[in-house]
Amino acid sequence: MFTLLIALLIFSVVNYFISKASWRVGSIINALIGSYLIFQVFTIPKGTEVTIGKFLGETLALQWTNAGFYFSFVSLLVIVAVMFFAIKWLDSQKHPAAFNMFILMVTAGSLGVFMAKDLITLYIFWEIAVLSSMLIIPMGKKESRKAAVVYAVMSAVGTYMFLYGAFMIYSRYGTFSMPEIAKNLANDPSTSFKVAVVLLIAAAGIAKSGIFPLHTWLRIAHGNAPDAFSAVLSGQLVKLGSYVLMISVAVFPSLKIFANLKLYSGVPAPNYFLIALGAASIIIGTLMAIKQDDMKMLIAYSSVANGGYILVGIGTMDPLGFEGGVLHVFNHALAAAVIFMAFASVVYRTHTKKISELGGLIHKMPITYIAYLFAIISLAGIPPMSGFISKWMIYQALVRKGMFITAAIAFFGSIGSFLYVFRPLAGVFLGQLPRKYKDVKEVPPIMWIPMLVLVAISFVMGVWPFPILQPIENMRADFGIAPSFKIADAQNWLVRGFSGSWNPVIVFNLFITGFIVAYILYTLFPKPKKVDLLKPHKEEGAPINIYTSGEFIYTPELYHYNTKFYAGFERMYEKHPSWEKLLYMLAKFFHDVGEWIHGWFFRPSPSAYTFWLAMTILIIFWVRW
């Protein structure tokens, strides 16, 4: 395993020079390596352990677990799809060689995080993934530089808290190894220490998966990153955060650790705190996504909301809630990756990401449209796509626990997701095509095939979810969360909840039958005459043939309804308080204080500068010796 990671890191640098010669060869090699890695994660036997070094007298090690396998597999699906997508898409970028190098580093870093056995190894690979992704973000447009800074700062807040927690653990138990820590925490009498440590470890996950107080970087980073890389950011890198959150509540068994802190229906207080943060993220993400005009920022906010779902599911530590949360990682990864790739295709052809400037692209890019459509069906949690299964499990857990307020927020997020995913559907793909895009073409196959493959996986897992539920069941068994019934019952084709069950195959068959009956009815009756919505583009001066209250319309793009799509609803929370503005005020305050200190002590005269330098050195000597 370790040789694999080191080889990846070394080859990423080699690939930079290959890509300098020909970036297309480099990106094809990338895609092949990625495909090989997907094959490779299936061959590593579970429980393999490799020692990689020593730190403070403690051995650092990698371990291949069920959780690591599941997260690595999901990550690789997303990354490999984007690597194939990039083979063509990179020709719209300025730095393809650096992109090829850093995306391999991101892969190596993420795999290392999922393989790490101890907190320090996790931290090292975490920083590799974060730093290399941070260097890809500024390759976008002008604002991307600032986006990278915000991303780095928010990540740093999380990782420093994580490190602080790790060293607190080390000073008390003298170990970094996660299984050891879990054992020690379960027997520790000090409640305040346990709460502090678990929340500090969780802070890295909160920052990375965009949970409420640290969610602001998602909008800026996902919105401004290079278009295809947003798919990796939202589909894969955010899931590193979910992994750390899972460590802090499941690998460190919170039900045992906080057995005397149960707050309400068996959920411990720290978990409840995390669930509350997740619920806040669902509300903020949904409301903000509904009013975005920038389609990438819209889905970035939706990632905030879905990160909230994952946290709510895992935080309950209920067998169903846990499986739902972990399955939502897979569903959201695939859906968000396809959506961002579809948007990257749109931007690749039209060079804009504003919904209000687009429209009617279904006439020109039907395959991208189909990929987007199925991805949003999964994201909104509608059967027969796999997104429904995880939402169903999370609802079951919330209803079983009687957590009505959290459940109401989850319902709000789910119905709200219909609203926000429909906005790009209506504004970008349906409706009237603006005249300036009349010569736009569908993207080449190497760009749409990865999207369709991901959509197909999500679809198959929605009809027959047992292959993807099996690794999750294994994980759940590892963490000792045992249900009183079998959740994934492949013999009877059933997915069971705490009460009642459902058969995904029957649901799919009903859906297909309904569709066939509808089609038969459709063919029985007279054939329609076609209305050509593109007629004004083809013939100068031809009016469009739709109902317009008796007006003749020669400029159809003016009649495309895509600006302020939910005006009636958006008006209701126009004057909402903004967390982002508060953070900027804080940043401004520190900036001003720094300016003041700078102006006071480091005046641009060499003598004052030397004086303060000498003073500082003297103070250091006086304190230390």
Added chain:
Amino acid sequence: MTAVYKAILNLVIAFFFVISLEGIARKITARIQRRIGPPWYQNFIDIFKALSKHPFSNGWIFDFGVLMALGGAIATAAIIPMGSTFWTPFPNTDNFFVIMYLFAVGSLGMAMGMVGSGSPWSAIGVSRALTQMLGYELPYLVVMSSVMYMYKTSSIHLLIEKQATNGWNLYVMPIGAIVAFISLIGMLGKKPFDIAVAPAEIASGPMAELSGKYMGLLQIMHAFSIFVEVGLFVDLFLGGGSLGWFLVKFIVVWVLATLISSVLPRFRIEQMLKFYWGVPLGLAFLNALFVLLGWTF
């Protein structure tokens, strides 16, 4: 195999029964407004006339959307239990959340096809319909969660069975039943919640571009939707019984909703949202609290 016959019976009843009821509703509204009104079978005439005319199609996504809408509605109507375990086509799959989300397939198909027609009226209507969904679903789902929490099951036919021993949910949790009924009116899109179609303002909203068989197929889809919505309410709050009793209760709920809607004017969008997220949502949480404390009848 019996499951298939039962599902087909569901669809047949949904078609003939609900379309007759829609005609009766028109008659009732007319009598309240001191008109004579059309005969009860007028809606059958309308549908078959629409189906036989030459239609216009606004592109492939328009056709696909109509098929998806009707297909989703047929799939959902086929699962609904009709008042007893015997008349439950798929006892393993009649889960409440499955029905609610499968139902969303039809709505999504309709929304997609209608916006695909390229008419701005349709897009405005769809945006209103989705906002309204956000309004009524929230109190409805909170009430349903408390029902499922109380009986520890989310399977509809088991909930019907539990009511046979425990008494109708209408009596066990009257507040919840009232909230669900208010949400039901919104779900049916009847006044005061007919914001999405609003014939006087936005030319019937999503239906602006429909002609011929498209109109006919979507009217059939609408009938199936009514069957799902009212059928769920009857199953969950008015207990079980034979098939005949189910239909009688269905008629009572439908006529009540029609009577209420025929004397009310239309809400604006934000009025609708403020209404649903005010008193009904508050009462839904109150009902949940009563269930948690065990204060049910």
